[in-house]
Amino acid sequence: MTAAPSKVRTRIAPSPTGFLHLGTARTALYSWAYARHHGGEFVLRIEDTDVVRSTEDSVQQILQSMQWLGLDYDEGPIYQMQRLQRYHAVAEQMIAAGTAYRCYCTPAELDEMREQQRARGEKTHYDGRWRPAPGKPLPPLPEGVQPVVRFANPAQGAVAWDDLVKGPISINNQEIDDLIILRPPADDAGPGALGVPTYNFAVVVDDWDMAITHVFRGDEHINNTPWQINIFCALGAALPQFGHCPVILGDDGLKLSKRRGAVSVTAYEESGYLPEAMLNYLARLGWSHGDEELFSAQQMVQWFDGSHLSRSPAQWDPAKLAWVNAHHLKAASDERLALLAQQQLARRGVSAAALGALAQGIALFKDRCATVVELADWLQMLFVPMPPSAEDLATHVTDAVKPALRGLRDQLTTATWDKAGIAAAIKASLTAHQLKMPQLAPALRVLVCGRAQTPSIDAVLALFPREEVLSRLQHV
Numbered sequence: 001m002t003a004a005p006s007k008v009r010t011r012i013a014p015s016p017t018g019f020l021h022l023g024t025a026r027t028a029l030y031s032w033a034y035a036r037h038h039g040g041e042f043v044l045r046i047e048d049t050d051v052v053r054s055t056e057d058s059v060q061q062i063l064q065s066m067q068w069l070g071l072d073y074d075e076g077p078i079y080q081m082q083r084l085q086r087y088h089a090v091a092e093q094m095i096a097a098g099t100a101y102r103c104y105c106t107p108a109e110l111d112e113m114r115e116q117q118r119a120r121g122e123k124t125h126y127d128g129r130w131r132p133a134p135g136k137p138l139p140p141l142p143e144g145v146q147p148v149v150r151f152a153n154p155a156q157g158a159v160a161w162d163d164l165v166k167g168p169i170s171i172n173n174q175e176i177d178d179l180i181i182l183r184p185p186a187d188d189a190g191p192g193a194l195g196v197p198t199y200n201f202a203v204v205v206d207d208w209d210m211a212i213t214h215v216f217r218g219d220e221h222i223n224n225t226p227w228q229i230n231i232f233c234a235l236g237a238a239l240p241q242f243g244h245c246p247v248i249l250g251d252d253g254l255k256l257s258k259r260r261g262a263v264s265v266t267a268y269e270e271s272g273y274l275p276e277a278m279l280n281y282l283a284r285l286g287w288s289h290g291d292e293e294l295f296s297a298q299q300m301v302q303w304f305d306g307s308h309l310s311r312s313p314a315q316w317d318p319a320k321l322a323w324v325n326a327h328h329l330k331a332a333s334d335e336r337l338a339l340l341a342q343q344q345l346a347r348r349g350v351s352a353a354a355l356g357a358l359a360q361g362i363a364l365f366k367d368r369c370a371t372v373v374e375l376a377d378w379l380q381m382l383f384v385p386m387p388p389s390a391e392d393l394a395t396h397v398t399d400a401v402k403p404a405l406r407g408l409r410d411q412l413t414t415a416t417w418d419k420a421g422i423a424a425a426i427k428a429s430l431t432a433h434q435l436k437m438p439q440l441a442p443a444l445r446v447l448v449c450g451r452a453q454t455p456s457i458d459a460v461l462a463l464f465p466r467e468e469v470l471s472r473l474q475h476v
Contacts, residue, residue, distance in 0.1 A: 008040030009213050012071075013203065015047045016058035019264030020065040022256055022316070023218055023248050026282040030216045030245065032071045033283075033297075033304035043210055044076030047203070049196050051081070065265040069275050070297060075210070080202050087197040090205050090235070091149045091182045099234035100181060102147035103130040104139070125177045126150070146184035151201070151231060153178050159226035164243030165309045166219070171226045179227055200227045208237040214306070219244040243306065245286050246313040256316060272344065272371030274332065277325035285314035294327050326370040334359040337366065337375060344376035350383050357382060361463050364455050382463055385472060386450025396442040396452055397476070404433035404440055405447070405476040412473075417466050423458040448472045 010031035014024050035042040044066065048054040063077065094100035103126075105113075114124040130138060131152060153176050160170040181201035185193040197205070203224075207215065222244050232239050247255045268278055279297050287310065289295070289303040329337070338358035345353045358379055365378040380386065388397075397405070411425035430440055442452045445460075448469055454460045461469055 007211075007213070008035055008038040009043065009211050010035040010040065010216065011043040011045055011207070011210065011212050012073075013045040013047045013206070014062050015050060016055060016062060017050055017053040018058055019266065020062045021264060022282065025065065025069065025265050025278070026248065026285055027216050027218060027245065028066065028071050029069070029279055029282050029300075030243075030287070030304070030309075031214075032073075033300050034214060034216065034306055035074075036301040037304050040213070041074040042071075043078065043212070044073040045078045045206060045210070046076075046080065047199070048079055048081050049199070049202060051196065061264070061266060068269050069265065069279060078206075078210070080197075080206065083202075083206070084194040084196070086209070087182065087202055087205055088194055091197075091201070094151070094181075094234060095149065097234070098132070099152050100149050101130060101132055101152055103150045103178075103180075104142050104145045104147045105130065106142075106145060128178060131178060148180045148184065149182035150178045151181045151227070151234070153227065153230055159229050161225065161229060161239075161242060164214070164216070164241055164306055165246075165311060166222070166244055167311075169222070169225075173226075173230070176226050176230070181231070200224050201231065204228050204231040204235070204237070207240055208232065208235060211238075212240050213238075214243070215240045216243045216245060219246050243309060245309060246311060248285055249313050249315045251316065251318075253315075272340075272373030272375070273321070273325050274328045274372070277321070277328040280328065281321045281324045285316070286310045294324065322370040329366055329369060329371070329375075332366075334362045334366075337362045337372065340372045341376050341379055344372055345380060345383070348376070348380065350380060353379070353383055357463065364459055364463065368455070381449050381451075388446040388450045392446045392452050396446045398443070401435065401439055401443045402476050404429050404435050405443060405473060407432055408440070408444070409470060409473040409476065412461075412466065412469060417462065419456075419458050419462045422461050426458060444473075447476065 012024070012028040012031050014020055014028075020028075032042045034040075046059060046062070048059070059077070066073070091100060095102070105126075110126070113127055117124045117127075130147075131150070132138065154173045156173060158170050158172045159176070160168065162168050179200060180198055182195055182197050184195045206212075225242055225244070229239060250256050265278070269275070276297060279300070280295060283295075283300050283304075284293065287304070288308050289300075292299075292303075295303075335355070338355045341358050341362065342353050342355060345351075361379045361382055362375060365375060369375045369378065408425060408429035411428055412422065415421045415425040426437075426440070426444075429435075430437065441457050444457055445454050446452050448464070449460065
């Protein structure tokens with residue numbers, strides 16, 4: 001074995017067969033934070049060897065998600081399909097060293113092999129018929145069969161490692177098959193086409209070439225790790241340290257996954273969540289620093305040393321995410337939120353929302369909101385009349401308050417247009433018509449804002465142009 005590199009290097013290696021889902025985003029966060037904590041480097045690799053299902057749209061969605069989350073990488077994106085010659089060269093090197101071999105079994109032969117093993121009550125596995133051994137005769141080479149390359153897994157001993165999350169793990173080599181590491185080109189591939197490596201081979205060659213020192217990934221990969229460790233050893237390559245994080249469960253208790261409709265990272269962006277809140281929440285789904293619940297990415301980098309990773313699955317909790325997002329929303333600047341709200345409103349066809357007006361509204365409304373979408377719901381009334389419900393009109397805009405509303409409209413025509421001036425006009429109308437604020441304010445809110453509850457009504461009205469308020473009160 002060669003000596004491990006001194007610099008910490010981590011990676012994230014998503015498959016572009018769909019969106020970047022939440023489990024992969026959490027793994028990316030842990031890998032990024034660990035590298036940043038140790039002054040190391042973080043690599044983005046695109047594992048696109050599933051040529052049937054991989055798409056450029058998925059690649060772009062992954063890159064956009066990483067950018068939105070702020071998980072900057074030092075190298076990449078590196079694409080496996082651009083490294084086929086390298087995998088073939090390593091496979092030939094292993095064949096020459098006797099740690100890999102060509103297997104000419106047809107799919108029909110493999111099916112028959114497994115059927116016979118099942119009939120005997122045995123565990124199904126490749127029987128090694130093409131594996132070279134001293135004094136062992138191999139079958140004659142069949143005509144027209146393109147071979148696969150298999151790894152000659154050690155027949156004895158065990159694979160053991162001290163997992164960063166799970167602790168010591170050991171698996172007997174007799175439980176591990178001679179896996180295929182390189183497939184032949186497809187029958188319809190053109191001249192000179194190269195076969196595609198399998199996952200467990202490509203990932204080892206990549207991690208070796210890229211000097212990866214620490215691998216954080218989901219614990220569904222634990223069964224792959226013994227093969228990968230044995231391939232590392234066969235290559236004389238330095239082993240990375242592995243940390244297998246438990247899965248994230250949905251509210252139904254089942255694993256979140258692309259195939260079960262897990263929401264993408266970009267969908268949360270569109271739903272008005274902030275990237276710093278997503279990172280905060282994802283971090284706590286499997287890691288802790290004391291009792292800290294709310295923290296920044298910078299604080300996480302300071303704290304994340306690879307310890308305190310949970311061995312138990314975490315459960316996705318939308319209510320907890322909303323609570324975390326509400327905290328970060330309140331801490332965000334009004335100017336930044338105004339830009340985000342402007343984008344949300346533009347999706348609704350409200351394109352004339354001025355940033356200055358939005359920022360003033362955000363200062364008033366953001367304490368009531370958990371997402372930017374909720375902020376946009378409040379702000380939309382400043383630019384588009386929001387018709388009140390018939391029930392609100394009947395309940396609050398009664399004959400008893402209509403004279404006061406008409407009087408207030410006259411007062412507002414000449415009032416100083418700020419919070420104090422509007423408050424004075426409301427007070428004058430209340431006095432003139434012998435009403436209390438709880439009688440007039442809900443009616444005023446319903447007519448101007450389309451809802452019966454808002455922050456202080458004088459502050460809300462000051463957000464509107466005078467002419468807009470007068471217009472919404474003209475049919476009282």
